[in-house]
Amino acid sequence: MRPSLKIALAWMAILVALTAGPGLGRPADPSDPQIVSVPTAPGLAVRLRRMGLDPFAEWEGQIYILASPRGLASLRSAGISYAPENGRLSSSRFAAAGSQGGLNGAYHSYKELESDLFALEQQYPALAKVYDLGLSLEGRHIYALKISANPARDEAEVLFLGCHHAREWISVEVPFLLGKYLVENYGLDSDIQRLIDSSAVWIIPLVNPDGLEYSIQTYRYWRKNRRDTGDGSFGIDLNRNYGYQWGADDDGSSPNPDSEVYRGPAAFSEPETRAVRDFFLGRNIRALVSYHSFAQTIIYPWGYTTVPAEKDAAMEAIAAHMAALIQAVNGRTYSYGESSRDMYLTNGDLTDWAYGVSGIPAYTIELPPADEIHGGFFNAEADIASIFSENLPAMLYLIDWSIRDFRPAPPQDKNDPGRDAPGRPRRIIPSLLGWNPRSGGN
Numbered sequence: 001m002r003p004s005l006k007i008a009l010a011w012m013a014i015l016v017a018l019t020a021g022p023g024l025g026r027p028a029d030p031s032d033p034q035i036v037s038v039p040t041a042p043g044l045a046v047r048l049r050r051m052g053l054d055p056f057a058e059w060e061g062q063i064y065i066l067a068s069p070r071g072l073a074s075l076r077s078a079g080i081s082y083a084p085e086n087g088r089l090s091s092s093r094f095a096a097a098g099s100q101g102g103l104n105g106a107y108h109s110y111k112e113l114e115s116d117l118f119a120l121e122q123q124y125p126a127l128a129k130v131y132d133l134g135l136s137l138e139g140r141h142i143y144a145l146k147i148s149a150n151p152a153r154d155e156a157e158v159l160f161l162g163c164h165h166a167r168e169w170i171s172v173e174v175p176f177l178l179g180k181y182l183v184e185n186y187g188l189d190s191d192i193q194r195l196i197d198s199s200a201v202w203i204i205p206l207v208n209p210d211g212l213e214y215s216i217q218t219y220r221y222w223r224k225n226r227r228d229t230g231d232g233s234f235g236i237d238l239n240r241n242y243g244y245q246w247g248a249d250d251d252g253s254s255p256n257p258d259s260e261v262y263r264g265p266a267a268f269s270e271p272e273t274r275a276v277r278d279f280f281l282g283r284n285i286r287a288l289v290s291y292h293s294f295a296q297t298i299i300y301p302w303g304y305t306t307v308p309a310e311k312d313a314a315m316e317a318i319a320a321h322m323a324a325l326i327q328a329v330n331g332r333t334y335s336y337g338e339s340s341r342d343m344y345l346t347n348g349d350l351t352d353w354a355y356g357v358s359g360i361p362a363y364t365i366e367l368p369p370a371d372e373i374h375g376g377f378f379n380a381e382a383d384i385a386s387i388f389s390e391n392l393p394a395m396l397y398l399i400d401w402s403i404r405d406f407r408p409a410p411p412q413d414k415n416d417p418g419r420d421a422p423g424r425p426r427r428i429i430p431s432l433l434g435w436n437p438r439s440g441g442n
């Protein structure tokens with residue numbers, strides 16, 4: 001899909017969802033952003049961006065902006081008249097989403113996830129361990145689930161993450177369900193047993209627990225974390241806060257705290273991104289997928305530039321294979337390509353950082369639906385299982401890919417020259433930060 005069309009449709013989803021209102025919790029805070037539109041004019045989008053605003057879509061002669069009260073004030077003082085768009089469209093489409101059982105229905109809240117992760121550990125102690133990677137800003141744990149049959153051995157490690165963005169609830173479920181599937185099927189399926197006998201699968205299903213809780217309890221459309229930026233606005237976009245080409249320009253992220261893509265005051269300013277960073281640097285991860293929604297696409301670095309990455313062809317080949325495996329399950333098509341060209345520019349996202357510092361294939365998978373017409377961020381509870389099952393073969397393929405040609409590291413002696421030997425794409429840093437004392441060491 002053309003990026004402009006994708007953005008337009010995504011933006012229409014925002015219009016409709018805001019029209020639906022917070023719906024699932026109490027009324028939105030007056031400081032939450034509002035949708036307004038201004039008539040398109042040459043150069044206006046660039047001008048708006050320079051004013052720190054987010055002109056996310058141009059559609060039928062209008063530019064749509066998600067603006068905080070301060071953003072609206074700067075529009076007024078620049079003499080740009082705008083029309084409110086909240087409430088313009090019917091909200092009936094999302095009535096069903098609002099009436100799901102409980103606030104979050106079948107989707108995990110932070111507490112539900114915590115209890116389900118520890119339940120897996122308890123039920124499958126030989127295969128599953130929960131680790132605590134650190135605390136979020138509001139003091140919630142950022143958990144990693146490790147699935148391995150040989151925890152004492154050096155194994156190929158693969159990482160699946162979810163929920164950098166609070167409103168993308170399906171992105172918690174897909175990696176969590178992978179962990180559940182692996183432990184439940186280890187004893188039943190010789191393919192799963194082979195994979196888990198030779199790998200360590202790491203799952204961090206909820207990178208942004210504070211944001212998720214805010215999205216469930218208060219404002220369904222919340223995206224960022226809950227940092228009080230001190231100037232009346234809240235939140236840093238965690239997927240703009242990683243330290244590779246952080247803040248390279250103001251197109252791929254914003255310096256403006258009001259913005260939905262605010263990158264924060266410095267790279268890794270946020271405890272959530274630091275937790276992922278320190279975890280990653282303490283491991284020897286060979287491939288990763290960061291789940292988001294929505295778009296049905298598999299994208300890989302670079303995000304900060306349209307210049308192809310050195311390993312573009314290799315990353316594309318893996319992405320093509322994953323897309324084919326996904327399509328074979330339910331027939332849903334996932335496009336694939338370099339992030340910046342397939343979607344839009346970003347700087348400071350996880351995958352650019354992971355690839356930039358370690359050279360591993362690092363994917364963002366934007367889960368279904370493909371567009372707003374099919375529900376945008378509001379996947380029906382009934383679709384969770386099919387979205388997971390269509391992604392499962394691609395996840396298993398990536399695990400399999402990671403164990404091919406893997407050679408265990410020689411003993412971890414700091415003077416051992418073997419640690420950077422071929423087959424060991426990056427060094428091992430033995431110190432593991434912040435492990436949960438409940439679960440012991442590695």
Ligand code: 0X9
Nearest residue numbers: 239292303339340343344345346
């Ligand atoms: O903007 C993001 O962080 C991701 N999309 S989302 O709609 N889930 O917010 C995409 C990040 C991948 N990078 C690029 N597209 N460059």
Ligand code: ZN
Nearest residue numbers: 165168292293
């Ligand atoms: Zn996202």
